[in-house]
Amino acid sequence: MNYELISSKLNEKFSTNQNQLNTSTAGDPYFLINKEQLLPICQYLKENEELWFNFLKLITAVDQGDKFSSVYHLYSYKYEFGITLKVDLEKTNPVVDSLCGLYKAANWLERECYDLMGIIYKGHPDLRRILLPLDWQGYPLRKDYVAPTEYNGIDNT
Amino acid sequence: MQTDSLHTEELLVNMGPQHPSTHGVLRLVVKTDGESVQETLPLIGFLHRSFEKIAETLTYKQVVPYTDRLDYLSSMNNSLAYCLAIEKLANLEVPERASILRVITAELNRIASHLLAFGSYALDLGAYTPFLYSFRERELILSIFEKISGGRLLYHYNRIGGVARDINIDIISEIGQFIDIMRKKLNEYNELVTENLIFIKRTANIGLISMSDAINYGVTGPCLRASGLKYDLRKVHPYSLYEKFNFDVPIGQGLKGQIGDCFDRYWVRLKEIEESLKIVEQALDLLREGEIRTKISANLKLPAGEVYVPCENPRGELGFYIISDGKPNALRVKVRAPSFCNLSILDPTCRNTLFADVVSIVGSIDIVLGEVDR
Amino acid sequence: MNELFNLLTNKATNDFLPIFNSSSSILILIGLFLISGLIIFTLMALTAMAGTYAERKISANIQGRIGPNRVGWRGFLQPLADSIKLLSKEDVVPREALKFGYLVAPILVFLGAFLPFVTLNFSEHLVIASLSAGIYYILAFTALEVVGILFASLSSASKWSLFGGMRLAAQMLAYEVPMGFCIITVVLLAGSLNLTEVVQWQATKTWIFGWTIFRSPVAFITFIIFFIAGLASVKRAPFDLPEAESELVAGFHTEYTGIRFAIFFLSEYASMFVICALTVLLFLGGWVGPIPTLTEDIGRTLVDEFYYFSREENLSYFSSFLALFSSKSEGGQKIIFNEVIGFINFVIKTLFLYFMMIWIRWTMPRIRIDQVLYLGFKVLLPFSMVCAILAAIQIVL
Numbered sequence: 001m002n003y004e005l006i007s008s009k010l011n012e013k014f015s016t017n018q019n020q021l022n023t024s025t026a027g028d029p030y031f032l033i034n035k036e037q038l039l040p041i042c043q044y045l046k047e048n049e050e051l052w053f054n055f056l057k058l059i060t061a062v063d064q065g066d067k068f069s070s071v072y073h074l075y076s077y078k079y080e081f082g083i084t085l086k087v088d089l090e091k092t093n094p095v096v097d098s099l100c101g102l103y104k105a106a107n108w109l110e111r112e113c114y115d116l117m118g119i120i121y122k123g124h125p126d127l128r129r130i131l132l133p134l135d136w137q138g139y140p141l142r143k144d145y146v147a148p149t150e151y152n153g154i155d156n157t
Numbered sequence: 158m159q160t161d162s163l164h165t166e167e168l169l170v171n172m173g174p175q176h177p178s179t180h181g182v183l184r185l186v187v188k189t190d191g192e193s194v195q196e197t198l199p200l201i202g203f204l205h206r207s208f209e210k211i212a213e214t215l216t217y218k219q220v221v222p223y224t225d226r227l228d229y230l231s232s233m234n235n236s237l238a239y240c241l242a243i244e245k246l247a248n249l250e251v252p253e254r255a256s257i258l259r260v261i262t263a264e265l266n267r268i269a270s271h272l273l274a275f276g277s278y279a280l281d282l283g284a285y286t287p288f289l290y291s292f293r294e295r296e297l298i299l300s301i302f303e304k305i306s307g308g309r310l311l312y313h314y315n316r317i318g319g320v321a322r323d324i325n326i327d328i329i330s331e332i333g334q335f336i337d338i339m340r341k342k343l344n345e346y347n348e349l350v351t352e353n354l355i356f357i358k359r360t361a362n363i364g365l366i367s368m369s370d371a372i373n374y375g376v377t378g379p380c381l382r383a384s385g386l387k388y389d390l391r392k393v394h395p396y397s398l399y400e401k402f403n404f405d406v407p408i409g410q411g412l413k414g415q416i417g418d419c420f421d422r423y424w425v426r427l428k429e430i431e432e433s434l435k436i437v438e439q440a441l442d443l444l445r446e447g448e449i450r451t452k453i454s455a456n457l458k459l460p461a462g463e464v465y466v467p468c469e470n471p472r473g474e475l476g477f478y479i480i481s482d483g484k485p486n487a488l489r490v491k492v493r494a495p496s497f498c499n500l501s502i503l504d505p506t507c508r509n510t511l512f513a514d515v516v517s518i519v520g521s522i523d524i525v526l527g528e529v530d531r
Numbered sequence: 532m533n534e535l536f537n538l539l540t541n542k543a544t545n546d547f548l549p550i551f552n553s554s555s556s557i558l559i560l561i562g563l564f565l566i567s568g569l570i571i572f573t574l575m576a577l578t579a580m581a582g583t584y585a586e587r588k589i590s591a592n593i594q595g596r597i598g599p600n601r602v603g604w605r606g607f608l609q610p611l612a613d614s615i616k617l618l619s620k621e622d623v624v625p626r627e628a629l630k631f632g633y634l635v636a637p638i639l640v641f642l643g644a645f646l647p648f649v650t651l652n653f654s655e656h657l658v659i660a661s662l663s664a665g666i667y668y669i670l671a672f673t674a675l676e677v678v679g680i681l682f683a684s685l686s687s688a689s690k691w692s693l694f695g696g697m698r699l700a701a702q703m704l705a706y707e708v709p710m711g712f713c714i715i716t717v718v719l720l721a722g723s724l725n726l727t728e729v730v731q732w733q734a735t736k737t738w739i740f741g742w743t744i745f746r747s748p749v750a751f752i753t754f755i756i757f758f759i760a761g762l763a764s765v766k767r768a769p770f771d772l773p774e775a776e777s778e779l780v781a782g783f784h785t786e787y788t789g790i791r792f793a794i795f796f797l798s799e800y801a802s803m804f805v806i807c808a809l810t811v812l813l814f815l816g817g818w819v820g821p822i823p824t825l826t827e828d829i830g831r832t833l834v835d836e837f838y839y840f841s842r843e844e845n846l847s848y849f850s851s852f853l854a855l856f857s858s859k860s861e862g863g864q865k866i867i868f869n870e871v872i873g874f875i876n877f878v879i880k881t882l883f884l885y886f887m888m889i890w891i892r893w894t895m896p897r898i899r900i901d902q903v904l905y906l907g908f909k910v911l912l913p914f915s916m917v918c919a920i921l922a923a924i925q926i927v928l
Contacts, residue, residue, distance in 0.1 A: 025460075025462035025463065026459075026460040028462075028464050057465075057474070058465070058478060058491065062480060062488065071478070077388060080394070082465075084465065103375070104370075105373065105501065108497065108498070129202075130201065131202035133202070140207060140210055141213075170690050171690075176780060178777040178778065192694075192697070192698075282896040283769065283775065283777060283895075283897025286590075289596065290594070290595070355897075355898050356896045516777055516778050
């Protein structure tokens with residue numbers, strides 16, 4: 001399996017040029033996909049027998065200054081190949097569909113992204129903070145986050 | 158007596174964060190009906206040290222020692238994964254001797270980590286002695302590491318572009334002795350624990366994780382292999398010259414029960430110790446004179462781009478996802494922590510088991526909270 | 532000491548009673564009872580403390596450690612240091628705890644561990660009270676310990692303690708019953724509930740063939756069942772579920788501190804000793820050694836000797852007691868020699884079982900509660916019942 005195959009399959013199934021393979025930067029290439037198509041694309045990738053991306057390795061959120069991106073690392077145990085999907089989200093309203101219905105692993109990973117970056121995963125059954133206390137204010141991994149000086153009367157400095 | 162006067166209630170038991178067998182500061186809220194467990198709610202984050210935030214503010218080289226502290230029982234493997242990720246993005250060549258040294262230390266650390274998993278698992282099941290036996294052998298590894306790197310728990314041995322120090326003939330012979338001792342001791346472990354009827358009764362057919370569940374929940378490492386999938390990153394996507402080594406990937410075979418039970422997870426770890434010994438033995442033979450580090454500039458800058466490098470850690474797939482925007486520090490460093498993903502399968506596995514089985518299952522999944530909470 | 536009690540109970544000593552006609556003699560008698568109580572108490576405390584030391588040293592040996600080696604010669608005084616430390620700690624009572632039950636529980640546990648010592652034969656005559664239903668006396672007071680632990684677990688206001696109590700209640704049901712059947716087997720074979728008579732029955736054959744376990748295969752199976760059940764009844768690994776450390780933190784004594792915790796801790800070792808001693812008395816010939824005693828049986832007991840001695844020498848009770856031990860009577864010396872040999876036999880056998888218990892604890896993992904119940908109700912109970920029936924048939928035949 002290679003990137004071309006996946007790319008052609010995606011373009012064939014989802015007939016737009018919105019889902020592009022980005023190879024311009026150093027390191028791993030990634031697919032920049034449309035926000036609305038995330039769920040169907042993932043479903044297709046998971047269930048198509050020639051792709052079979054049955055393992056969701058990682059969900060990450062990245063604060064890129066003017067926008068957020070939600071990053072998904074999928075892996076196919078059968079074909080031993082991994083790809084990266086990226087979805088761009090607006091800074092003001094970072095909402096994206098949850099993958100919990102497809103991958104059980106998404107549950108905790110999305111909770112972590114919600115906790116630290118404040119991405120809202122639509123359709124997540126239990127979107128709570130996971131690492132930080134439930135009453136924590138703000139999302140620490142955002143670039144504009146200012147660390148509070150105290151928490152519940154405990155001095156942080 | 159009227160039946161409706163008999164009133165039973167579910168009992169919420171708060172297990173941890175201070176509890177002998179939650180392996181650190183894991184908190185489990187267990188809903189029990191008598192002895193049987195209906196629901197387990199893991200609450201984590203007590204050890205959150207905001208590694209990812211810190212990693213964004215430091216230069217790439219400064220982050221290396223922090224990675225040691227993620228899974229503090231396998232520091233060598235953590236920093237190896239991070240260094241590989243940086244090297245891949247920076248297109249750095251690592252000298253062969255350094256790669257072999259990395260393999261030796263990583264495999265020794267895997268043995269140390271599995272030894273601790275073995276010992277503490279037996280301790281969870283109420284057998285005290287194997288715990289001390291495994292610490293006795295772990296001590297040998299730690300003293301080797303002390304001679305190699307100067308540290309006993311957190312080593313800062315792997316550096317970007319190579320390793321910190323070379324090893325000498327004394328250390329090589331000490332590692333050789335350790336391999337001989339460990340092989341003998343493994344038999345002792347098997348006699349004491351693996352063949353113990355009570356141990357088998359407590360682990361076989363307990364905490365079954367099917368292969369499809371394991372994949373769906375993102376379980377990796379020994380837990381995945383115990384569920385029957387022969388998948389090892391060292392074999393499938395070899396890194397750091399692992400392709401040169403000849404070793405097997407043990408998978409769960411349902412020896413005493415069904416595939417994917419606690420016993421299989423335990424057994425896979427013991428078998429992996431044997432395989433790691435094989436790798437270390439071959440690595441010692443492959444060790445040739447040479448450089449141990451590629452010179453890198455003091456102010457290492459990476460090209461803009463991103464990279465995800467997975468490594469086979471003792472607990473599963475540890476991946477570093479690093480996004481660089483060309484500055485001396487990363488835009489984002491994300492850790493794919495194996496323990497974190499493995500822990501998410503705890504609740505479905507623990508349903509409708511007995512209270513003692515929860516302890517058994519938590520022990521068999523073998524989490525390190527330093528890595529779960531980061 | 533046994534004799535003192537026999538004086539009041541045995542009809543053989545009826546003519547001995549005039550000695551005690553004077554009120555001062557009765558005072559002496561009461562004093563001697565108090566002394567023997569004190570001796571037993573000291574014995575129990577020493578047994579328990581030596582038990583903790585033995586456990587530490589043996590476990591250290593098993594695990595390749597050194598064990599206590601700082602306090603006294605080879606850490607010999609470690610139990611003492613521990614006791615002092617525990618005594619000086621604060622006695623915490625949780626706010627939510629039921630005060631009465633919480634405070635009474637250690638006392639009940641202590642009594643349960645202490646009172647069985649009264650009827651244990653350390654040798655043929657070295658016993659406070661050779662009760663005619665001694666076996667059931669021991670069982671009854673061992674059960675008192677269970678009551679104490681249930682008090683502790685239910686009144687601690689801790690969920691771990693509650694779990695411990697629940698487990699204990701289930702476990703005890705599963706084990707006391709097979710244990711009872713094992714005892715019935717021995718009682719049937721020996722024809723007595725008196726521990727002294729049970730052992731005397733075992734002494735009727737020479738060498739080790741008199742011991743209960745070698746009398747019939749039934750008895751041997753019974754012995755194994757009894758020892759397993761005994762392990763469970765003193766909550767030793769692999770049956771330490773009520774206090775399973777890795778599951779229930781500390782089980783029923785989670786909330787206890789200081790001296791109350793010490794009582795729980797020491798009682799465990801004392802009751803371990805009781806169970807081992809009971810096993811030895813019932814199955815392993817008690818004070819009867821593997822080699823027949825070299826001294827010929829002079830046909831007189833220490834009571835008889837006492838009786839003759841005080842008559843002939845016209846001494847008061849107390850002085851005849853002293854005179855006996857200062858070897859003025861040849862028969863007395865022989866009896867005392869037999870007693871000493873018997874005592875050594877008994878202690879060696881008991882300590883061997885004690886060592887077995889420690890050995891098992893540091894080797895075996897803990898079994899699960901449903902497995903305990905399975906073992907108790909479905910394996911040990913039927914087997915012990917069959918053994919009892921077979922023993923009855925053996926007696927009839």
